[in-house]
Amino acid sequence: MDEPLSLADRLRESIEEDIATGKLPPGAPLDEAELTQRFGVSRTPVREAMVQLAAAGMVDIRHRRGATVAQLSxxxxxxxxxxxxxxxxxxxxxxxxxxxxxxxxxxxxxxxxxxxxxxxxxxxxxxxxxxxxxxxxxxxxxxxxxxxxxxxxxxxxxxxxxxxxxxxxxxxxxxxxxxxxxxxxxxxxxxxxxxxxxxxxxxxxxxxxxxxxxxxxxxxxxxxx
Structure with a gap:
């Protein structure tokens, strides 16, 4: 149980960095399949990372629209x-x-x-x-x-x-x-x-x-x- 959570934390930090540096600009879509392929992980830690980012206000998750980078001026x-x-x-x-x-x-x-x-x-x-x-x-x-x-x-x-x-x-x-x-x-x-x-x-x-x-x-x- 600990390892998936630790992996989710690492994924969250990587995505945070991409958001902060503009690699993932405000409004950019965060495709779950693309992220799993990029990081070479299953969907579970990616979903956990998205939940953490959404709780921190960095990602917007909308039903049937998926996740996007939150706008921050x-x-x-x-x-x-x-x-x-x-x-x-x-x-x-x-x-x-x-x-x-x-x-x-x-x-x-x-x-x-x-x-x-x-x-x-x-x-x-x-x-x-x-x-x-x-x-x-x-x-x-x-x-x-x-x-x-x-x-x-x-x-x-x-x-x-x-x-x-x-x-x-x-x-x-x-x-x-x-x-x-x-x-x-x-x-x-x-x-x-x-x-x-x-x-x-x-x-x-x-x-x-x-x-x-x-x-x-x-x-x-x-x-x-």
């Missing part, structure tokens, strides 16, 4: 990152007040794991470890509803957050921002933690332009491949 992306930044700020504020000793230790361990990936310059591994870092903060807020909402939106923005880390210099900057977040939470300074997380997540100005440029570059590379 740059303005919508900015709006979603704005909300994500506020969710994370709230999680950080509560975590600074409520995190227990074992949770703080887990957060620091997640931070150190990110350092190893940063030193190796491995953006994809860093991204997965970065997810764990943020989820430790969500759980540390001890607010179940907020944790659920933050996790759901995090999943929706997953491919874009991953691609941000491929922008030159972003890996190093991200780790430095993590350090400020950990320091604030350990100090019990909720407002400083909230401010650090908001700045860490918010994508605007040059950072948004960099993300759009990275998407464009990856789209060009994909088209030329």
């Amino acid at each position: 740059p303005q919508r992306l900015i709006e979603m990152f704005e909300v994500m930044a506020e969710f994370e700020a709230m999680c950080g504020r509560y975590a600074a007040r409520r995190m227990q000793a074992d949770q703080l230790a887990a957060l620091e361990a997640a931070h150190l794991a990110c350092e190893t990936a940063r030193n190796a310059g491995d953006a994809d591994t860093y991204y997965h470890l970065n997810e764990n870092f943020h989820h430790q903060i969500y759980a540390g807020s001890h607010n179940g509803f907020l944790c659920e909402q933050a996790t759901t939106l995090h999943r929706r923005l997953r491919p874009y957050r991953r691609l941000q880390l491929r922008v030159k210099g972003r890996l190093q900057a991200s780790f430095g921002e993590h350090q400020a977040i950990v320091d604030a939470i350990k100090a019990g300074d909720g407002e400083r933690a909230a401010q650090a997380l908001r700045g860490h997540v918010m994508v605007q100005g040059e950072r948004f332009a960099d993300l759009m440029a990275a998407l464009s570059q990856l789209r060009t590379a994909t088209e030329q491949a």
Whole structure:
């Protein structure tokens, strides 16, 4: 039972990447038979991946029409990152007040794991470890509803957050921002933690332009491949 689910997760990430880079543009059909042939798998993990993507809002599934890539404009992306930044700020504020000793230790361990990936310059591994870092903060807020909402939106923005880390210099900057977040939470300074997380997540100005440029570059590379 575990293997098909693990395969579905890998398929989901591959399709997410194609959506984020524009290889699968908004409105593009996602043909089940084509995907099974492309990835060399049965229909079951493909269907599971489609369900996960639909739950994350990245794919629209309509009865008798099949699945298509959901429409997401740059303005919508900015709006979603704005909300994500506020969710994370709230999680950080509560975590600074409520995190227990074992949770703080887990957060620091997640931070150190990110350092190893940063030193190796491995953006994809860093991204997965970065997810764990943020989820430790969500759980540390001890607010179940907020944790659920933050996790759901995090999943929706997953491919874009991953691609941000491929922008030159972003890996190093991200780790430095993590350090400020950990320091604030350990100090019990909720407002400083909230401010650090908001700045860490918010994508605007040059950072948004960099993300759009990275998407464009990856789209060009994909088209030329």
